[in-house]
Amino acid sequence: MQRYIVTRIFYALISLVLLSMTIFCLVRVTGDPAILMAEPGASEEDLQAIRREFGLDKPWPIQYVSFVQSMIRGDFGTSIYYRVPAFELYLQRLPASLELAIWAMVISLIVGIPIGIIAAVRVNTWFDKVGNVFANLGLALPSFWVGLMLILLFSVYLRLLPSAGSGTVKHILMPAFALGWVFAASHMRLARSAMLEVLGSEYVKLARIKGLSETLVIAKHAFKNAIIPVLTFAGINLALIVNGAVVVESVFAWPGIGRLLYEGVSFRDFPVVQVTVIMGGLMIVAVNLVVDILYAYIDPRIHYG
Amino acid sequence: MHRITWRLLLGLSLILLLVVSVQVGDAASPPKGQMTWAIHFTIAPTFLDPGETAGITSFLFLYALHDGLVKSMPGNPRAPSLAESWSESKDGLTYEFKLRQGVTFHNGDPLTAEDVKFSLHRFHGTGASIFKSKLKDVEIVNPHQVRIHLKEPWPDFMTYLGTPATSIGWIVPKKYLEQVGDDGFKKHPIGAGPYKFVSQKQGIELVLEAYEGYWRKTPHVKTLIMRSIPDDSTRLAMLKTGEADIAYAMMGSTAEEVKNDPNLELAYSYGRGIFFFFFNEQADPKSPWHDLRVRQAFNYAIDRQALSEQQTLGASPPTGNIVPQSFEFALPIEAYPYDPEKAKQLLKEAGYPKGFNAGDITSGPPYHALAEGVANYLQAVGIRSRVLPMERAALISALKEKRLKGLTSAGSGTLGNAATRLEPYVISSGDFPRITYPDIDELFKKQSVERDYKKREALLHQIQQLVHDRAMYAPLYELVWPNGVGPRVAVSGFGLIPSYYYTGPYEDIRLKE
Numbered sequence: 036m037q038r039y040i041v042t043r044i045f046y047a048l049i050s051l052v053l054l055s056m057t058i059f060c061l062v063r064v065t066g067d068p069a070i071l072m073a074e075p076g077a078s079e080e081d082l083q084a085i086r087r088e089f090g091l092d093k094p095w096p097i098q099y100v101s102f103v104q105s106m107i108r109g110d111f112g113t114s115i116y117y118r119v120p121a122f123e124l125y126l127q128r129l130p131a132s133l134e135l136a137i138w139a140m141v142i143s144l145i146v147g148i149p150i151g152i153i154a155a156v157r158v159n160t161w162f163d164k165v166g167n168v169f170a171n172l173g174l175a176l177p178s179f180w181v182g183l184m185l186i187l188l189f190s191v192y193l194r195l196l197p198s199a200g201s202g203t204v205k206h207i208l209m210p211a212f213a214l215g216w217v218f219a220a221s222h223m224r225l226a227r228s229a230m231l232e233v234l235g236s237e238y239v240k241l242a243r244i245k246g247l248s249e250t251l252v253i254a255k256h257a258f259k260n261a262i263i264p265v266l267t268f269a270g271i272n273l274a275l276i277v278n279g280a281v282v283v284e285s286v287f288a289w290p291g292i293g294r295l296l297y298e299g300v301s302f303r304d305f306p307v308v309q310v311t312v313i314m315g316g317l318m319i320v321a322v323n324l325v326v327d328i329l330y331a332y333i334d335p336r337i338h339y340g
Numbered sequence: 341m342h343r344i345t346w347r348l349l350l351g352l353s354l355i356l357l358l359v360v361s362v363q364v365g366d367a368a369s370p371p372k373g374q375m376t377w378a379i380h381f382t383i384a385p386t387f388l389d390p391g392e393t394a395g396i397t398s399f400l401f402l403y404a405l406h407d408g409l410v411k412s413m414p415g416n417p418r419a420p421s422l423a424e425s426w427s428e429s430k431d432g433l434t435y436e437f438k439l440r441q442g443v444t445f446h447n448g449d450p451l452t453a454e455d456v457k458f459s460l461h462r463f464h465g466t467g468a469s470i471f472k473s474k475l476k477d478v479e480i481v482n483p484h485q486v487r488i489h490l491k492e493p494w495p496d497f498m499t500y501l502g503t504p505a506t507s508i509g510w511i512v513p514k515k516y517l518e519q520v521g522d523d524g525f526k527k528h529p530i531g532a533g534p535y536k537f538v539s540q541k542q543g544i545e546l547v548l549e550a551y552e553g554y555w556r557k558t559p560h561v562k563t564l565i566m567r568s569i570p571d572d573s574t575r576l577a578m579l580k581t582g583e584a585d586i587a588y589a590m591m592g593s594t595a596e597e598v599k600n601d602p603n604l605e606l607a608y609s610y611g612r613g614i615f616f617f618f619f620n621e622q623a624d625p626k627s628p629w630h631d632l633r634v635r636q637a638f639n640y641a642i643d644r645q646a647l648s649e650q651q652t653l654g655a656s657p658p659t660g661n662i663v664p665q666s667f668e669f670a671l672p673i674e675a676y677p678y679d680p681e682k683a684k685q686l687l688k689e690a691g692y693p694k695g696f697n698a699g700d701i702t703s704g705p706p707y708h709a710l711a712e713g714v715a716n717y718l719q720a721v722g723i724r725s726r727v728l729p730m731e732r733a734a735l736i737s738a739l740k741e742k743r744l745k746g747l748t749s750a751g752s753g754t755l756g757n758a759a760t761r762l763e764p765y766v767i768s769s770g771d772f773p774r775i776t777y778p779d780i781d782e783l784f785k786k787q788s789v790e791r792d793y794k795k796r797e798a799l800l801h802q803i804q805q806l807v808h809d810r811a812m813y814a815p816l817y818e819l820v821w822p823n824g825v826g827p828r829v830a831v832s833g834f835g836l837i838p839s840y841y842y843t844g845p846y847e848d849i850r851l852k853e
Contacts (some may be wrong), residue, residue: 186577198577288569290544
């Protein structure tokens, strides 16, 4: 078991190193950021001074080593656009993203699981078909379009919710739904297939033969088992929601890290891009690592070697 | 008789009392209400520091928080502000500014010549290099008088100092800045403008409150909220729901929406940005764009008026010059007429009877639709191309580094005069020229030291004519943006300051009663 955990941690570290190298190179191949930071008409000496200030005058391998050393100390450099530490900006925006992600996750679970379970129990009925349409739409419709339609309906026509910004529960409902729908769809499909599998299993058949009521069979025996993969999947998805809300955060002017990443890419503010991508990667790798280790504890079939 | 006189006096007194009370009431009425702006870009803390102004964008905030010695104001592109008056020595080497007395910063500190000297030396934004290369010394004559000594006559000095071409002449409080440092200043700026800083969420929101001690007048609106809303549909929704009172950059279909909504008003930004196309490979003899006839064919192939209708509801006038016609020393040049047959003829003469593949048209947001429109017109005369959208910063960087091929759809919004507009694009020392000519460089050098207005104008006209004759660029139109104004606003401030894109002056902006 210990060896398994060490191996998984090793793979996680390899993933992070590869991610840091990729993002480090990608943000630099688009050109020299010193030119953007300098005033128009700046001389070569001015540009060189900026390169020196930000360490851009050194060869890439040296820049990378220094980048990793600083990163370990929590120093991701200074934002070129904001002129404040990039990590400070990230930490300022993280709570808003976490708040949005939790709401989106709650909505996706509240909507996705019941629909999935009922669709499985009433398989091939009209409810199942409507549920499938809901899931397909959630997966197919781009979240920015969903966001704009929600704004049009609930803000412009019904005047019920504010169209952008943050601060109250009213502000969060639309972005959380726009972000949560796609996850609600995947949770619904997973809950439906897991439930169908459980309903067809021997122990459920046995429960029915024993004469237990259908409600009891579904609620006590089937549901509990069907919900496990959904919740596991939701845990992994949470990290994705926190880091993947770039479009929704931009549409709703939500002050999270998705919008920060959008700004970083727009202004080629590479310290900001680096911190958002690496911290996002770290979050996803950490969640996957925890899930892998927990699975190994729970399910003895997983091979430790 | 006595009774009539008495009644007359009483009546006149009442009228006088009424008039005086109305005037006093108007002048002394405290600021009230709140207005919200939905801004199309991210609000960076550097925008709040006049020492770091990199372009026109910063002025949207500077006009609220800070004040300049001389600045563009309604009816006067170079209006005395913190400087009551100024004079230029006969040799053009010294400028003397008399400061307005009794002006205080938002923290109550008086604004003095020390602050002016400190601000001029501290400035490191756009224009700092040229300013510092010309500046000899800043002399404090007394707390309310400053002399700026130059190394050589500089005809554009007041353009750099007193217009939104740069923020060199915008004054910061020396004492406060020395206490809090540059970073602290950006986090909590203090200025001498009509609005004082209340709070900010970096990149998201800025809250300002009226400064009742502002020398020019007490602002009408108490609280201003500037929100960064990158998505244009969201800005439109905020305007419709009343969450925003002013929404910037309502382009294309969103402008139509504003126009069709009886509660909203369309207001235009007359900043005189010019939209033009770069022929990136014109210096390369192997490129089709090297041939003047091909560049002219491009110009005849485009229907500029139709593009203006499509993008800005027809507000942007087509032009044949990269210098706005309202600029000092601008040469009025008519836009090329839309003549696709002539374009085809020119291509045939240049050896491309079936057209050619022009590669990419690189374009920056939010103008990709404009580039698509141009690509369609080019296709119609046989020039095949595809639009390659790039982020604005990456596009500017690639343009500066001359890494782009094919065509680029871009433009310039920097204010100033014809010389400041031409410099980055046509002079060999400029940031963006795709090709340079010794005769243009020579003419530019001559005009930069020519103090006779008429002679300088003639030189700058000559350069503009050469740029046009050689089709170094393909100007499309003078960009006039549509913006949205909500129903609560009485005076939005659009169009009050000459050749200025944004709302201002803020102290003149009013809400309806």
